[in-house]
Amino acid sequence: MNELALxxxxxxxxxxxxxxPVGARWAAHLRAFDAPAYERQLAEHGFRxxxxxxxxxxxxxxxxxxxxPGLFLRGHAGLELLSRPAAAIVGARAxxxxxxxxxxxxxxxxxxxxxxxVSGLARGIDAEAHRGALEAGGATIAxxxxxxxxxxxxxxxxxxxxxxxxxxxxxxxxxxxxxxPWRFPARNRIVAGLAAAAVVVEARERSGALITADLALDEGxxxxxxxxxxxxxxxxxxxxxxxxxxxxxTCAADLLSCFGxxxxxxxxxxxxxxxxxxxxxxxxxxxxADEVARAxxxxxxxxxxxxxxxxxxxxxxxxxxxxxxxxx
Amino acid sequence: xxxxxxxxxxxxxxxxxxxxxxxxxxxxxxxxxIVGLPDRACAEARQRVRSGIHAAELRFPGGRVTVNLAPxxxxxxxxxxxxxxxxxxxxxxxxxxxxxxxxxxxxxxxxLDGRLRRVGGVLxxxxxxxxxxxxxxxxxxxxxxxxSLAGIEALPFRHLADAVAYLRGERGPxxxxxVRIVQAMSLPDxxxxxxxxxxxxxxxxxAAGGHNLLLGGPPGTGKxxxxxxxxxxxPPLDAEASLEVTRIHSVAGLLSHEQPLIDxxxxxxxxxxxxxxxxVGGGPGIRPGEASxxxxxxxxxxxxxxxxxxxxxxxxxxxxxGFVCIARAAGRAIFPARFQLVATMNLCPCGARGDxxxxxxxxxQRLAAYRDKLSRALLDRFDLVIAVPxxxxxxxxxxxxxxxxxxxxxxxxARELLAVAPLRRTAEADELLTRxxxxxxxxxxxxxxxxxxxxxxxxxxxxxxxRPDHLGEALAYxxxxxxxx
Numbered sequence: 001m002n003e004l005a006l007x008x009x010x011x012x013x014x015x016x017x018x019x020x021p022v023g024a025r026w027a028a029h030l031r032a033f034d035a036p037a038y039e040r041q042l043a044e045h046g047f048r049x050x051x052x053x054x055x056x057x058x059x060x061x062x063x064x065x066x067x068x069p070g071l072f073l074r075g076h077a078g079l080e081l082l083s084r085p086a087a088a089i090v091g092a093r094a095x096x097x098x099x100x101x102x103x104x105x106x107x108x109x110x111x112x113x114x115x116x117x118v119s120g121l122a123r124g125i126d127a128e129a130h131r132g133a134l135e136a137g138g139a140t141i142a143x144x145x146x147x148x149x150x151x152x153x154x155x156x157x158x159x160x161x162x163x164x165x166x167x168x169x170x171x172x173x174x175x176x177x178x179x180x181p182w183r184f185p186a187r188n189r190i191v192a193g194l195a196a197a198a199v200v201v202e203a204r205e206r207s208g209a210l211i212t213a214d215l216a217l218d219e220g221x222x223x224x225x226x227x228x229x230x231x232x233x234x235x236x237x238x239x240x241x242x243x244x245x246x247x248x249x250t251c252a253a254d255l256l257s258c259f260g261x262x263x264x265x266x267x268x269x270x271x272x273x274x275x276x277x278x279x280x281x282x283x284x285x286x287x288x289a290d291e292v293a294r295a296x297x298x299x300x301x302x303x304x305x306x307x308x309x310x311x312x313x314x315x316x317x318x319x320x321x322x323x324x325x326x327x328x
Numbered sequence: 329x330x331x332x333x334x335x336x337x338x339x340x341x342x343x344x345x346x347x348x349x350x351x352x353x354x355x356x357x358x359x360x361x362i363v364g365l366p367d368r369a370c371a372e373a374r375q376r377v378r379s380g381i382h383a384a385e386l387r388f389p390g391g392r393v394t395v396n397l398a399p400x401x402x403x404x405x406x407x408x409x410x411x412x413x414x415x416x417x418x419x420x421x422x423x424x425x426x427x428x429x430x431x432x433x434x435x436x437x438x439x440l441d442g443r444l445r446r447v448g449g450v451l452x453x454x455x456x457x458x459x460x461x462x463x464x465x466x467x468x469x470x471x472x473x474x475x476s477l478a479g480i481e482a483l484p485f486r487h488l489a490d491a492v493a494y495l496r497g498e499r500g501p502x503x504x505x506x507v508r509i510v511q512a513m514s515l516p517d518x519x520x521x522x523x524x525x526x527x528x529x530x531x532x533x534x535a536a537g538g539h540n541l542l543l544g545g546p547p548g549t550g551k552x553x554x555x556x557x558x559x560x561x562x563p564p565l566d567a568e569a570s571l572e573v574t575r576i577h578s579v580a581g582l583l584s585h586e587q588p589l590i591d592x593x594x595x596x597x598x599x600x601x602x603x604x605x606x607x608v609g610g611g612p613g614i615r616p617g618e619a620s621x622x623x624x625x626x627x628x629x630x631x632x633x634x635x636x637x638x639x640x641x642x643x644x645x646x647x648x649x650g651f652v653c654i655a656r657a658a659g660r661a662i663f664p665a666r667f668q669l670v671a672t673m674n675l676c677p678c679g680a681r682g683d684x685x686x687x688x689x690x691x692x693q694r695l696a697a698y699r700d701k702l703s704r705a706l707l708d709r710f711d712l713v714i715a716v717p718x719x720x721x722x723x724x725x726x727x728x729x730x731x732x733x734x735x736x737x738x739x740x741x742a743r744e745l746l747a748v749a750p751l752r753r754t755a756e757a758d759e760l761l762t763r764x765x766x767x768x769x770x771x772x773x774x775x776x777x778x779x780x781x782x783x784x785x786x787x788x789x790x791x792x793x794x795r796p797d798h799l800g801e802a803l804a805y806x807x808x809x810x811x812x813x
Binding site for chain 2: 093094096097123124153155232233234288289290291293294299300301303304305307308309311312314318319320321322
């Protein structure tokens with residue numbers, strides 16, 4: 001149980017430790033550490049610890065340059081979830097409606113096709129990715145940058161609970177560790193490490209999501225970036241990634257094909273009549289209901305109906321008053 | 329010598345009988361005291377009454393004059409007691425026949441030259457008098473039209489001397505001046521609004537069904553302009569409603585001589601710096617708040633998220649029950665407050681969100697804090713939530729939109745249809761609603777709201793039942809995810 005002792009020691013000292021250090025402090029800690037008692041305590045709170053040497057430890061994560069000594073887990077899913085084909089979907093916290101809907105539908109389609117969606121439980125893109133996966137009834141893994149017992153940000157406590165019901169929350173930090181800015185880049189290496197491909201949906205120029213992409217690239221994982229408007233600061237990071245050679249992602253199939261998967265057909269019948277015209281218009285550019293009304297010449301009531309029908313089909317999403325078609 | 333006049337105090341909107349007793353002891357030391365819990369304005373009646381009686385060329389009794397406002401435990405507010413106090417003092421000093429005074433109630437403020445001035449709440453006082461079986465009310469000329477709405481014989485007088493002469497049987501009351509019905513101020517017209525098809529449609533639905541409406545969008549897109557055009561398409565009030573509204577406005581002292589009866593839906597737009605008491609009612613002397621003044625009309629909360637949260641939460645009771653109940657040490661009052669709530673807000677603190685031409689600079693935390701201002705419970709009260717985008721230049725160059733007049737006709741027709749019998753949903757519409765509940769984040773209350781809006785849409789279309797296309801349109805106006813989540 002050397003690894004549990006190490007993980008706890010690293011959490012307590014705030015050190016980034018991969019293997020046991022040399023020193024009197026570590027020796028004292030190891031002597032005093034009561035592993036069975038600590039494990040009992042973890043189990044009492046519904047947490048588990050998965051050591052790096054355990055067979056169930058995800059091989060992709062073990063393969064990175066600095067794998068954590070082990071992972072603390074929260075949630076009801078089995079350990080095999082960690083080793084299933086996974087894609088990381090990350091991005092800006094203050095995202096636009098476009099980014100939010102792209103993240104959500106991408107996560108939904110990925111989860112529907114059987115991929116595990118990995119992200120960081122942060123506001124914005126991360127949360128949308130988790131929600132999209134949950135919406136499709138798929139599994140999702142949230143990697144925390146704080147102790148496994150914390151919900152950070154607190155506003156996502158309910159989301160964390162829903163993730164725990166069918167998926168997993170993981171952290172390299174023992175219970176009680178406070179969130180701190182310097183822990184998030186370390187968290188990002190686990191996000192990148194768990195997934196075979198990383199998708200950056202929206203990122204500013206110096207975004208944490210770019211750290212995830214860099215780490216994924218370093219480990220030889222596939223990196224995708226969702227193109228955005230060249231004038232938008234929210235897309236500066238993703239467009240820079242594309243310039244550096246990341247694969248552009250314009251539909252879920254781009255991501256799925258790198259796993260050898262095919263996109264599940266969206267349910268529902270092909271649209272016809274008014275709603276087909278509306279959909280064709282939205283494919284040109286996202287628009288508000290009034291613009292749709294003007295461009296199609298339909299009355300406001302008919303436009304509202306057509307848009308809702310397509311929303312129920314999952315072909316259109318609405319955010320901040322703008323309707324946009326779904327990827328794929 | 330003792331004399332008595334009758335008037336009414338108001339607790340909220342409820343009139344309570346108050347007997348104004350005057351005792352004059354001519355041989356006592358000269359003094360004039362008012363007891364019976366008068367407030368400042370009421371206690372100052374001493375000066376007005378003394379001067380008013382002199383100005384009417386009557387004699388203010390020498391000696392000790394004591395006025396008691398019974399019941400002594402009830403707080404008396406305002407200047408409406410001047411006239412009954414003056415009459416009681418005159419009767420007690422044998423300048424008026426007592427018997428006549430007993431058969432009349434009275435209300436009004438005295439000017440120093442003896443003229444009678446209008447006061448607030450005359451309608452409620454008149455109703456109280458009628459309920460006590462008193463048939464005549466002496467009141468200032470300006471208040472007579474308002475008082476006669478209560479179904480009581482209002483006797484208007486311009487001057488204290490005239491009222492005294494009438495009670496002595498020397499002359500009749502003044503004529504009630506025929507009210508010059510001033511054309512209600514022309515309301516802003518929907519024709520001024522260009523483009524905004526969805527918001528116009530939402531206004532029409534809100535007017536037809538009495539739905540609460542939330543307009544969200546970047547600043548400067550016309551949210552407030554749209555909201556101000558709702559009263560113009562609402563049908564006028566019926567007789568009962570207009571009496572209710574008039575009573576509240578009377579108590580608040582907002583009626584004018586020119587417009588004693590309010591027969592159009594009131595429109596109130598308090599600023600977001602207003603206190604909770606100003607919005608829902610209250611204060612030391614319990615007064616109706618903006619929510620009650622908007623009874624049967626429209627309450628516009630411009631920049632909803634700028635209102636303090638306790639104020640917004642206090643609005644939940646009237647939104648649910650249609651009345652405000654205010655308990656204070658001085659007593660408990662119930663004010664009706666069945667208003668239609670219209671609110672506007674930006675989608676984020678910096679205001680750029682939802683505007684394709686601008687970039688939002690709000691941090692995730694600030695955005696979350698801004699949206700936290702609106703609780704789910706409050707947001708749930710809005711049947712229609714509409715995004716108002718920035719209009720394109722082509723739209724502004726287009727001709728004027730449909731005039732309020734035409735929209736109002738459709739609204740009135742739909743209201744008639746809705747009043748007859750609730751429209752039923754077809755089986756297909758039911759199926760669509762179930763599918764929507766599965767697919768969209770829609771709470772139980774949200775489902776009921778969509779169903780209600782669909783009924784209104786069906787009524788506007790003149791349909792006999794709620795079909796799927798009506799329900800589909802209703803779904804488009806639900807609260808969007810980013811606000812609901």
